[in-house]
Amino acid sequence: MTDIPPGGKPVSIEVIEESLYEVRRKIYPRSVSGLFARWRFILVFATQLLFYGLPWLSWNDRQAVLFDLVQRKFYIFGLVLWPQDVIYLTLLLILSALALFLFTAVAGRLFCGYACPQTVYTEIFMWIERKVEGDRFARIRLDGEEWPWGFHKWRLKITKHFLWLLIAFWTGFTFIGYFTPIETLGLSLLHFSLGPWQTFWLCFYSFATWGNAGFMREQVCKYMCPYARFQSVMVDKDTFLVTYDKVRGEPRGSRSKSTDHASLGLGDCVDCSICVQVCPTGIDIRDGLQYMCIGCGACIDACNQVMEKVNYPKGLIRYTTERAIEDKKSNQSAIRHILRPRVLIYTAFITVLASAFLFSLATRNPLRVDVMRDRGALAREVEGVRIENIYRIQIMNASEHPMKVRVKAVGLEDLMILNSQGKEIQDIEVAPASNQLMPIKVSTTIGTNESGNYPIHFDVTAQEIVGDKEVIRTRDEKSTFIIPR
Amino acid sequence: MSDFLSAGWSAYIALVTLVGIFWCIWLLFSQLKVKVKLKPDGDVADTGHVWDDDLRELNNPLPRWWMWMFLISCIFALVYLVLYPGLGSYPGILGYSTDGALMSSMTTANDELKPVYAKYVKMDIEQVAADPKAREMGQRLFLNSCAQCHGSDAGGGKGFPNLTDGDWLYGGSPENIKASITNGRGGVMPQFPQLDSNQIIDVANYVRSLSGLPVDNQKAARGATVFQANCVACHGPDAKGNIVIGAPNLTDKTWLYGSSEATIVETVTKGRMAMMPAQDKVLSPEKIQLLTAYVWGLSNNKQPAAAK
Numbered sequence: 001m002t003d004i005p006p007g008g009k010p011v012s013i014e015v016i017e018e019s020l021y022e023v024r025r026k027i028y029p030r031s032v033s034g035l036f037a038r039w040r041f042i043l044v045f046a047t048q049l050l051f052y053g054l055p056w057l058s059w060n061d062r063q064a065v066l067f068d069l070v071q072r073k074f075y076i077f078g079l080v081l082w083p084q085d086v087i088y089l090t091l092l093l094i095l096s097a098l099a100l101f102l103f104t105a106v107a108g109r110l111f112c113g114y115a116c117p118q119t120v121y122t123e124i125f126m127w128i129e130r131k132v133e134g135d136r137f138a139r140i141r142l143d144g145e146e147w148p149w150g151f152h153k154w155r156l157k158i159t160k161h162f163l164w165l166l167i168a169f170w171t172g173f174t175f176i177g178y179f180t181p182i183e184t185l186g187l188s189l190l191h192f193s194l195g196p197w198q199t200f201w202l203c204f205y206s207f208a209t210w211g212n213a214g215f216m217r218e219q220v221c222k223y224m225c226p227y228a229r230f231q232s233v234m235v236d237k238d239t240f241l242v243t244y245d246k247v248r249g250e251p252r253g254s255r256s257k258s259t260d261h262a263s264l265g266l267g268d269c270v271d272c273s274i275c276v277q278v279c280p281t282g283i284d285i286r287d288g289l290q291y292m293c294i295g296c297g298a299c300i301d302a303c304n305q306v307m308e309k310v311n312y313p314k315g316l317i318r319y320t321t322e323r324a325i326e327d328k329k330s331n332q333s334a335i336r337h338i339l340r341p342r343v344l345i346y347t348a349f350i351t352v353l354a355s356a357f358l359f360s361l362a363t364r365n366p367l368r369v370d371v372m373r374d375r376g377a378l379a380r381e382v383e384g385v386r387i388e389n390i391y392r393i394q395i396m397n398a399s400e401h402p403m404k405v406r407v408k409a410v411g412l413e414d415l416m417i418l419n420s421q422g423k424e425i426q427d428i429e430v431a432p433a434s435n436q437l438m439p440i441k442v443s444t445t446i447g448t449n450e451s452g453n454y455p456i457h458f459d460v461t462a463q464e465i466v467g468d469k470e471v472i473r474t475r476d477e478k479s480t481f482i483i484p485r
Numbered sequence: 486m487s488d489f490l491s492a493g494w495s496a497y498i499a500l501v502t503l504v505g506i507f508w509c510i511w512l513l514f515s516q517l518k519v520k521v522k523l524k525p526d527g528d529v530a531d532t533g534h535v536w537d538d539d540l541r542e543l544n545n546p547l548p549r550w551w552m553w554m555f556l557i558s559c560i561f562a563l564v565y566l567v568l569y570p571g572l573g574s575y576p577g578i579l580g581y582s583t584d585g586a587l588m589s590s591m592t593t594a595n596d597e598l599k600p601v602y603a604k605y606v607k608m609d610i611e612q613v614a615a616d617p618k619a620r621e622m623g624q625r626l627f628l629n630s631c632a633q634c635h636g637s638d639a640g641g642g643k644g645f646p647n648l649t650d651g652d653w654l655y656g657g658s659p660e661n662i663k664a665s666i667t668n669g670r671g672g673v674m675p676q677f678p679q680l681d682s683n684q685i686i687d688v689a690n691y692v693r694s695l696s697g698l699p700v701d702n703q704k705a706a707r708g709a710t711v712f713q714a715n716c717v718a719c720h721g722p723d724a725k726g727n728i729v730i731g732a733p734n735l736t737d738k739t740w741l742y743g744s745s746e747a748t749i750v751e752t753v754t755k756g757r758m759a760m761m762p763a764q765d766k767v768l769s770p771e772k773i774q775l776l777t778a779y780v781w782g783l784s785n786n787k788q789p790a791a792a793k
Contacts, residue, residue, distance in 0.1 A: 377642030
C-alpha cells in the first residue's frame with residue numbers, strides 16, 4: 001500500500017492489489033519492569049504454583065485433586081463428585097462467566113493480561129527466550145539476515161527450544177496428572193510403560209504448550225480466542241482501560257531535554273516508541289483502544305520509566321476510563337463511576353449464586369436413590385391375599401464412608417417390602433463411593449384399595465459411619481404402585 | 486419416492502463431495518488477492534464496496550497460517566475419503582465400518598472377560614450357584630436379559646413363569662434349566678372347539694378342585710369325565726403334568742395364567758401360546774452357565790421342593 005502524502009492534496013483514485021493473507025510479523029517484546037510487570041510475575045508464579053503443585057497433594061490416602069474419568073468420580077479434597085453432580089460444574093461455569101463480566105466491566109481484560117494460560121505460558125517462554133537469546137534488539141539481530149546460521153546461533157536456538165520443550169513436557173505431564181494418578185503416571189513414565197492414550201495426550205498437551213506459547217502467542221488472542229472478542233465488546237465509557245492520554249500527549253514529537261516543550265507546541269509524548277517495543281501483541285497503544293490489546297499494562301510500566309527520566313509527571317499511559325479522558329477528569333472521579341448499575345447487578349448475581357453454590361455444596365447429600373418400576377409386568381397376585389409390584393432400587397453412596405441403609409415404602413396402607421428372595425430386608429450395607437442395585441417386591445393387601453395407579457414414595461434412611469460418629473442421611477424417592485383390575 | 490440403492494446415487498454423492506472439495510480449493514486460490522482503492526481524501530484504503538452510504542469494506546488480512554490450515558483441511562478430507570468410507574459406496578482402503586468396529590470391540594471385550602468366566606465353566610452348576618461372585622454376575626445378567634419378562638425378582642407374572650417357587654414346567658434340574666435358556670421353549674395349550682361351553686365350565690371346576698379350590702361339586706364331577714377324555718394326553722391321568730412337553734401340573738397352587746373359573750374357561754376355550762425365546766444366539770455359553778446357576782440357585786437355596 002502506498003502512503004498518501006501528508007498535506008492531503010487530492011490525488012486520483014488509485015487501485016492496487018493487496019493480499020488477503022499476511023505473513024505473521026514476529027514480535028520481539030522488550031523486557032519491562034514496574035508495577036504491572038511485578039503483578040504479572042506474582043500471578044504467573046501463583047497460578048503455576050497451584051497448577052504444578054496441586055496434583056502432588058494427597059488427602060485420605062488418595063490424590064487430593066483427581067478427575068477420574070474411567071471410574072467417573074471427581075475428587076476435590078474432601079469432596080467426591082459423581083456425574084450426577086454436574087450441576088455444580090454448570091454453576092461453577094456460570095459463576096466464572098459472571099466474574100469475567102464483572103472484571104471486564106470494571107477494568108477490561110484483567111483475565112487476559114494476568115491469569116490466562118496463554119499469557120502465563122507466553123510470559124514464561126519469553127522469560128527463557130530473554131535469558132538465552134538476550135533482549136529485544138539482541139533477538140532481532142540474531143534472527144536478522146546479517147547473522148548466519150553458525151555454531152553460536154544453533155547453540156542458542158537449541159538451548160531455547162530444549163528449555164521450552166522441558167517446560168511444555170512438564171505442563172503436559174501435570175495436566176494428565178489431574179486425570180490419572182500422577183505418582184503412578186510418573187512411575188510408568190520412568191519405566192516407559194505409559195498407555196497409548198496417556199502417551200497421546202502427553203504429547204498433545206506438550207506440543208500445544210510449546211506451539212502456543214513459543215510460536216502462536218498473540219495470534220491465539222487475535223484470531224482464535226472467543227473471550228478476547230466478547231470481552232472487547234463488554235467495556236463501556238466507565239471501564240478502566242490501558243489508555244494513552246491523547247489530550248496530554250499530542251502532538252507528539254522528540255525534543256531536547258533542555259527546551260520547554262510547551263513553547264514548541266508539543267505534548268508530553270516524546271515519541272520514543274518504547275510503548276510499542278514492549279507490547280506483546282505488537283500494537284501502538286497511542287492509536288487508541290484496539291481489540292488486540294490484552295490489557296497487560298507493559299506500556300504503562302515502560303512509559304512511566306521514560307516520563308521519570310524526562311521529568312514529566314507519570315501516567316501519560318495509564319489505567320483510566322474513556323469518560324475521564326474526555327471530560328479531563330481525574331481518576332478519583334472515574335473511581336466514583338465504578339459503582340454503576342451494571343457492576344452492582346453482576347456483583348449481586350455473583351453473591352447470590354456463590355452463596356447458593358457453597359450452601360448446596362456444604363449440605364450436599366451423599367446418599368442418592370433411584371427407583372425403577374419393572375415395566376414388563378404390571379402387578380401380580382401373591383397367594384391370593386396380596387398384590388405385588390416389583391421395583392429395582394439403586395442406592396448410591398457418594399461419600400467416602402460406609403453406609404447402612406434402610407428402605408421404607410409409604411403412600412398406601414399396609415405396604416410391605418421384601419427382597420427378591422422374599423425375605424425381609426435388613427440394613428443394606430453400601431460400601432464407600434459405590435452403589436448397590438437390588439430388586440425388591442412391594443406388596444399390599446388385596447381389596448383395601450380399588451384398582452388404579454397410586455403414587456407411593458420410598459423413604460430411604462442411611463447411617464453414614466464417619467469414624468465413631470454416625471450421620472443420618474435421608475432421601476425420598478417417588479414411584480407408582482399399580483393395582484390391576 | 487425412489488430409494489437410494491442404485492449405483493447412480495453413489496456416483497452422484499461422490500461427485501458432489503469431490504466437486505465441493507475442489508471448489509473450496511479453487512475458491513481459496515482465486516481469492517488470494519483483493520483490489521483495494523486508495524482514497525484521495527483520507528488515509529484509509531478500502532475495497533470500494535460501500536453500504537448504507539458510509540459503511541466501507543476494508544482489508545484486514547487474515548494470517549497466512551490460516552490459509553494453510555484451510556488447505557490442510559482440504560487435503561485431510563481427501564486423504565480421509567481414500568482411507569475411510571465416505572465417497573458414495575466406496576468402502577475405503579482401511580475397510581472400516583461402524584458395524585465391524587462394534588463387532589471387533591465386542592470380540593475384544595469377550596476375550597477380556599474369558600478369564601473371568603473360565604473358572605466357572607469348569608465347575609458344576611451347584612458349585613457355581615454357591616459362589617457369591619458368580620451369583621452377583623448372574624443377577625446382573627438376569628436383570629439385563631431375563632427381567633423384562635420374568636421380573637427383576639424372577640417372580641414372573643401372568644404368562645411368565647415364576648422362577649423362584651421350585652415349580653418347573655420343563656424340569657428344575659440344572660440340565661433342564663440350561664436347555665430352556667439355550668434353546669428356548671414353546672408351550673402350547675390347544676383350543677377345544679369340540680367342547681361346548683357347559684363342558685368347559687365343568688372341566689374348569691374339576692381342575693380347580695384338584696388344587697383344593699372351592700367348586701361346584703356337581704360340575705366338577707361332570708368335568709372329571711371331560712378331563713379323562715380330552716386332557717390326560719398332555720396333563721396325565723393324575724393331572725400332574727409332563728415336563729417333557731411343558732404341560733403344567735394342575736394339582737399344585739401355581740397358576741401361570743390365573744386360577745379363577747373365568748380364566749380357566751378362557752384357557753380351555755382359546756388355548757394358550759407361551760414362548761421362551763432361545764438365547765444361544767444372544768448369550769455366550771459362559772453367560773448361559775452363570776445364568777443357569779443363578780436361576781437354579783433361586784429356588785434351590787430355599788429347597789421348597791423338599792419341603793412340599
